[in-house]
Amino acid sequence: MSKTIEDVRRFWDANPLLVGEIDEPVGTEAWFLEFDRIKTQDVFLGHVEKWTPATPAGKRVLDVGCGPGYWGRLFGRMGVEYYGIDISPKTVELARKSQRIFGFKGDIRVGNAEDTGFEDRCFDFVVSEGVIHHTPNTEKCIDEIHRVLKDGGGARIGLYYKNAVLRSRVLFRLAQLLMRAVGVGLKGRGRTAMGLAESPEEFVRMYDGRENPIGKAYGKPELLSMFSRFSDIRLSRYYFPWRALPVKPPLWVRRILGRRLGLMVLVELRK
Numbered sequence: 001m002s003k004t005i006e007d008v009r010r011f012w013d014a015n016p017l018l019v020g021e022i023d024e025p026v027g028t029e030a031w032f033l034e035f036d037r038i039k040t041q042d043v044f045l046g047h048v049e050k051w052t053p054a055t056p057a058g059k060r061v062l063d064v065g066c067g068p069g070y071w072g073r074l075f076g077r078m079g080v081e082y083y084g085i086d087i088s089p090k091t092v093e094l095a096r097k098s099q100r101i102f103g104f105k106g107d108i109r110v111g112n113a114e115d116t117g118f119e120d121r122c123f124d125f126v127v128s129e130g131v132i133h134h135t136p137n138t139e140k141c142i143d144e145i146h147r148v149l150k151d152g153g154g155a156r157i158g159l160y161y162k163n164a165v166l167r168s169r170v171l172f173r174l175a176q177l178l179m180r181a182v183g184v185g186l187k188g189r190g191r192t193a194m195g196l197a198e199s200p201e202e203f204v205r206m207y208d209g210r211e212n213p214i215g216k217a218y219g220k221p222e223l224l225s226m227f228s229r230f231s232d233i234r235l236s237r238y239y240f241p242w243r244a245l246p247v248k249p250p251l252w253v254r255r256i257l258g259r260r261l262g263l264m265v266l267v268e269l270r271k
Contacts, residue, residue, distance in 0.1 A: 003213035005087070005112065005136055012088040012134075015209050017067045020188025032068065032098045039070050043239050045255055048074065050236075050266060051127060051156045056080050059124040062148060064113045064141070065131025069095035076104025083123075085111025087135075113141040121150045129158035130264065133216045134208070139226060146229050149271045155230075160207075160217035161237060161265040166200040167219070186244045207263075223267060232270035237262035 016026075018038065024031040040048055051071075053059050056078040063071045066084030068091060075082050084106060086092050095108045111117060113128070114137050126149055132141040145155055165171045179195040186194070190210030197203035205215035218226070220235060227233050240258050242248050249257075 003136065005114065007213040008134055008136070009087045011209065011211060011213055012086075013090045015189045015212075016088065016091045016094055018188070021186065027094055027097050029101050032073070032101065035068060036070060036073060038243065042241075042243050045238070045251065045258060047238075050268070051129070052078065053080075053125045053154060056125075060122065061125045061127065062116070062118065062123045064116070064126060064128035064145065065134075066095050066108060067091055067131075069098040069108070071127055071129075072104055072106050072108065073098060073102050076102065076106065080125075082106030083118075084108040085113070085116060087112055114144060115140075116144055116148060118148045120147055121153075123148050124150055124153050126153070126155040127157075129156070130160075132157065133159045133218070134212070134214050136214065138216065142226055143229075146271060151271055153271050155267075155269040155271075157227075157267040157269065158238075158264050159223070159267065160204055160215065161262060162200075162217045162219040163237070163261050163263065165261065166204065166217055169200070172200045172203070186241060218265070223265065227267060227269060230269040230271055232268075234268040236266045236268070237264070238266055239264040 018035050019026055022031055022034045024034055040046065056075065058079065060081045061075055061083065063082065063084040066072060066086045072082055072084050072095060082105065084095060086095065089110050092108055092110050099106065099108060113132050113135055126145050132138050135141055149155060165175045176195050189208065191206065193210050194203055194206045197206050204217045205212055208215055223235060224233060237259050239262050240254065242254055
């Protein structure tokens with residue numbers, strides 16, 4: 001049976017991002033600080049500037065799938081007019097709680113990436129990191145991002161990428177054997193079972209939780225086709241879950257392998 005947007009809402013309401021992985025009490029200042037450290041240092045390896053407008057002050061920014069408020073906290077220090085939407089009411093509560101703790105301004109509300117409800121051409125910039133591959137109609141989300149962007153506006157979208165391991169069943173099986181041999185695994189949401197996934201597609205879905213209803217990865221040709229309505233498209237690979245390894249390699253090794261074997265792709269866009 002095909003999964004629906006309500007299935008997605010229920011899963012993320014029960015499993016907000018990084019809950020079960022961070023040891024601090026959920027929703028405390030310490031929890032949010034650790035959340036931000038993981039995103040900045042582990043996911044982006046410090047290269048957050050690639051995700052922000054060149055001149056952010058005064059820009060009207062939409063965060064599609066805001067999660068527990070990472071971009072709101074970051075953009076709040078840059079003087080933007082911030083709007084965040086998320087399908088999960090519980091996650092929106094977390095983001096609003098961080099807004100009270102850290103004092104950043106913004107409009108954070110429950111919303112659907114496939115139909116944001118905003119007017120045409122009303123945002124200077126859209127960011128959506130690790131979100132629209134979890135919804136039934138990803139292409140509709142892309143159309144929606146294009147619709148709400150002003151002419152000349154920019155967007156930064158993060159999606160799961162079909163790297164060499166995910167494109168090859170042989171490499172995928174070898175990678176699974178290696179994962180089990182060295183004890184690779186991420187905490188929370190039943191993700192220790194990822195090493196037992198029956199296919200690369202199942203692995204991608206299970207990355208965000210054993211019961212995650214939807215998770216999709218894309219190759220370069222698919223991405224270029226999906227974003228063809230935009231006038232300027234640039235792709236760059238990023239993110240390998242180093243925190244799942246028993247030993248973390250030096251930063252320069254992580255950056256090289258992130259570019260070669262990254263599980264995600266940053267799509268930089270201009271309308």
